[in-house]
Amino acid sequence: MYTETAIISDNTLAGPEGELVINVGPQHPATHGVLHLVITLQGETVKKIEPHLGYIHRSIEKMCESLSYRQFIYVTSRMDYLSSHINNLGCAICVEKSMQIEVPQRAKVIRVLMSELTRIASHELWLGAMAMDLGAFTPFFYAFREREMINEIMEDSCGARLTMNYMVPGGVMYDIHPQFREKTKAFVKQFKQKVVEYDDLVTNNIIFQNRMKGVGILSKEDAISFGCTGPVARGSGLSCDTRKIFPYEVYADVDFDEVLETGCDSFARYMVRVREMHQSIRIIEQLIDNIPEGDFQAKTKAVLKPPKGEFYQRVETARGEFGVYIVSEGGTTPYRIKFRSPGFSNLSALDHMARGSKIGDLMATMGTLDLVIPDIDR
Amino acid sequence: MHNEAIKDFITGVATSAIFDESGEWLTVQAEPAAWKAMATALRQSQFVFDYLFCLTCIDWKTHLTMVYHLSSTVYRHTIVIKANLDRSHPVIDTVSDIWRTADFHEREVFELFGVVFSGHPDLRKLILPDDFEGFPLRKDFEDPINMIKL
Amino acid sequence: MFSLEHITNEVQNWLSSNFSSGWVLVWECLIVIVLTTGLFAVLGLVLVLMERKVAAQIQIRLGPNRVGPRGMLQTVADTLKLVMKEGLTPDLADKFLFNLAPFLVMMVAMLLLAPIAFARGFQLWDINIGVLYISAVSSLSVIGILMAGWASNNKYSLLGAMRSGAQIVSYELSAGMAVLSIVVLSGSLQITEIIQSQQNGWWLFKGHIPAVIAFVVFIIAVTAETNRAPFDLAEAESELTAGFHTEYSGMKFALFFLAEYINIFIVCAIGATLFLGGWMPLHIGSWGGFNHLMDYIPSSIWFLGKTFLLIFLIMWFRWTFPRLRVDQLLALEWKYLLPISMLNLLLVTLIAILGWHF
Structure with missing residues (x-):
């Protein structure tokens, strides 16, 4: 090393x-x-x-080669542990695609709801950690106040708070908790009330703005070249929201905006994430009263055997485009799996972005990349 | 933008390319030697393949296959390019000067599969310790301590 | 009425009636040493607990609440832990300077305590150049920090120490200017006289807007001088892990920690003395009854109340603001605070000469 x-x-x-x-x-x-x-x-x-890199490298891709198509999904929760739902979702969709499993509408809606809650939770944590990188501790606790509510919602339905393992090929593992609707609505209400505090404490703070504006410049061309995705690329004005461009599940049916900022600096990336939380709330509000009745899981065989071939599925995690590339030989285990993690590509742009800035700005820029190390190392 | 137009263009650049449309996306089988020229042409073509979103390798035991997933942020079309490499001396030209994201991805493939990317500016181990021996993602990799056979 | 002055006079009288004048001095010195050390220990415990409680309230949590009633003994337990910890010295460190630095920082804090008037007639040393003494001695603490940073043989420490050096030296200027404006208004460098001059109202209110500006500049500058957020660049944990005291552990670290809090107390005490009338009760013009009522509150309570109000203000800053970047920090001082305080000093002088203040 x-x-x-x-x-x-x-x-x-x-x-x-x-x-x-x-x-x-x-x-x-x-x-x-x-x-x-x-x-x-x-x-x-x-x-x-x-x-x-590599301090938390577990060679997940190698491990997946000896795990069955049902098992390997659980390992992906351990990669980007802040968007574990969405990682699971990407893998589940990829397996479903290969097997041509039709997922019930109810499961699709639940998956999108969970994904959006995860996105908010992840951005909340990022907001706190980001402010901490800048030396302000208090936003962390404010952000965690709301994040805790999401965690409780997750805990009710999935039984876990971090590594959810809720998405399975064919649907979701359990039906949602009876209190899911109620609690999510309470969360949406609380979030809308409290998000103003973030603006007061962080966004409109003059020191914060001076620290963020004009720092960590990443032009749109560079963002494309470095393969940046997610809020990092959208802060540079690159439209790359997989939910819009290659809609999966019910994203095509819900009404939301792809958040784009053209500042190309740390502040733009910050604003993208904050505004994205509002968009996620919008999606949740549209779906929470419209969860269709029906099965939460399609009937699938106990042992999944996708046909020989190659399958790729991308989903939008809180950090960017997460890709699952499965090479199947027709057996019960994948022949090769590649996870295209958003953090890996985003990190590669760090040198370009922070070169020539001050140490403090390096930390701030790194904060806006929203790096999750297991996601990078895999 | 239709696959036919892309196919015509690629055939113009590399005559030896073989196409396969059975999968989700157009898959091109390219010669390793022709890859660099093809990549440059694709990047600069009217199809604007400016976004390399996945770069990986597969060990087929008899040979290695490099897989490049290319996409365009303008037209949103995607192609997959594959290049078969000799397993004992896997060498292919780098594309890190065309898509900078390839810098990290190629370093990763270099250490995990042992593929040498000629022309790469900084081909060192990225994830594994510097003194690590072997290529973990190859199928014949053995590690009696850390690998549990299921 | 409870009065510290009364007690000190009693002690003085008792000593002089029992010992010769030489021995009286020796005994008084001993009492002062014991009291100062005691004050340091108590202040450290109280301020750290206060910081944690204030932070907890701001951050919607409870703070320490397990050790002792309402967590009041938490800092005692923490101190015990620090005392028992091993004081490591890194291998390639300059051992002498490394071990000297925390004591130097501590000594500077102790020296600064001398001219502060804690209550009516309760002061260690009423030196006639009190304000000058404070400005001079307080700039020594940077030497201790530079020493710690250099001797640690750690790059984070070095970076932190260099930052701290640039920061303290710069901000001393505007702090000095702000202090000077009060000296100009009161016409004396002596702490007692400055307090006496505020008998009919505090300088913050008497000196019109220039005094308020001086006060604001003073608070900003001393926050920077004590290395407190948003100016805590010397120990910016997200950038330099712990800055100049990265390599310190155990009691040596505790001394730095303690010195930081003592310094906060001292600068706030100075701020309270200069701008808020020290131990002077709050008097409002001709409200005889109100003024009389205020006089019943002991002077030590007034002093501590004002000081802790300012300390609370500085803590509030810390838990609200993000940190400045190093170039922004220096730009703030050299481009904004210094010109403002220079201009302000001119205004204050004008007010003082023309006698416009109340």
Whole structure:
């Protein structure tokens, strides 16, 4: 893991040419996990950022090769643990696509509702962590107040708070909890009341705006070239919302806007996520009273055996486009699985975005990328 | 934008390309040597394949197959390009100068499959420790400690 | 009526009637040492607990509530933990400077306590250049921080120390200017005289808008000088893990921690003294009855009340604002605060010369 630069940095204070090489991570408050960045500094200015990954690499793709089509979905909850529902959903849809399983309408609506709740929960956590990267602790607790309600809703229906494992090929694992509607409505009500506080505390704060505006510039062309997706790309004005472009489940039937900002800076990415939470609330409001009656799961065989072939499915997680690429040989286990994780591509743009900025801006930019390390390492 | 137009264009660039339309997207089987020219042409063509959203490799035990999923952010069409590589000396040209996202993805494939990307600016291990031996995602990889046979 | 002045006079009288004048000085020195150390310990415990409780209230949670009644002994337990922890010194650190730094920072905080008037007639050292003394000594703390950062042989520490150096040196200017404006108004450098000059009203109210501006500048500058958020760049945890005290552990870390809180107390005490009349009760013009009532509240309560009000204000800042970036921090000082406070000083001088203040 330690390359030449990292070893130099351990022994001497000054690197070559009077530059300072420091290791940010793998244990560092701003990396939100075990990301390791070797950054070269000239004074306070960042000259180069070199990510070193793999501290939480579990070779999930290899593991999936020996798991059945029902089992491997559960491993994906452990990748992007903040959007575990959506990861599961992507895998479930991919398997359904290969097997041509028809999912009941009720399950589809439940899946979308859960996905949107997950998206809000993930953005809430991001908001808190982002503010923490900027040195403000309080927004974290405000964000968690609302996130806790979502977690309770999830807990009722899925029995889990983080690694949900709720989506299965053919539908969802259980029916929704009897209180699901009621609690979700209560959440929507509370969210609408309290979201104003975020604006007061964070968005309209002059220090916050000065820290975010004009920082971490990522142009639209670069966003495409780096394969950025999700709020990172949409903050650069790139329309890339999979829910709109390649609608899956019932996204084609609900009314919502793809959030686009053209600022290309950290503030634009921030605004995208905040406005996306409102769009998710909009989707939930449309669907919560219209969950159709019926089965929550299609009848499927106990052992799934997709035909020989290659299947790809992309879904929009809170971080961007998550792709599942299944190569099947017709057996009970996949021959090869590739997870295209949004964080991996987004992280690759970090060096480009933060080069030449100050250390503080590097942390802020990294915050707006919303990195989840297991998602990157897989 | 129809697959026929894309097929015509690709045939113009690389005559040896074989097409397969049985899957969800148009799949092109390309020669590794012709890949770089084809990639450059696709990126600059009127189809604007500016978005490389997935880059991976499959070990077929007899050979390795590089798989590139290309898409256009303008026209939203997608093609899949495959290139078969020799398993003992897998070498293919890098496309990290065309799509910068390939930088990380190629490094990942390099360490997990052992594919060498000639012309890559910084081909080092990204995820695994520097002293790691072997290519974990190849089918013949053995690790008696960490791998549990099911 | 309860009065600290009364007690000190009793002690003084008793000592001088029993010992020769030389021994009286020795005994008084001892009493002062014991009291100061005690005050430090108590202040540290109280302020840390207060910070945690204030933070908890702002962050819609409860804060410490397990150790002792309503969690009041939490900081005692924390201190115990820190005392028992091993004080590590990194291998390649400059051992002498590394161990000296926390004590230096602490000593500076202790020295600053000398000219502060805690109550009517309750002051360690009523030096005639009290304000100058405070400005001079408070700038020494940066040496301790630079020392800690350099000696740790840690790049995070070094970066934090350099930031801290740039920050404290810059913000001292506007803090000094703000203090000067009160010196100009009251016409004295001596703390007692500054307090006396506020008998009929605090400078914050008497000095018109320029005094308010000076007060605001003073609060911003001292927040920066004590390395508190939003100016906590020296220990910005999301950037530099813990800044200049990254390598410190155990009691050495506790000394830094303590010094930070003592410094907050001191700057707030100075702010209260200069702008809010120190131990002077709140008097409003000709409201005889009201003024008389206010006089019944002991002067020490007035002083502590004002000080803790300012401390609360500074804590409130910390839990509300995000951190500034290093260039924004310096731009704020050199481009905004310093010109404003210079202009303000001119205005204050004009007011003082023309006698426009009340």
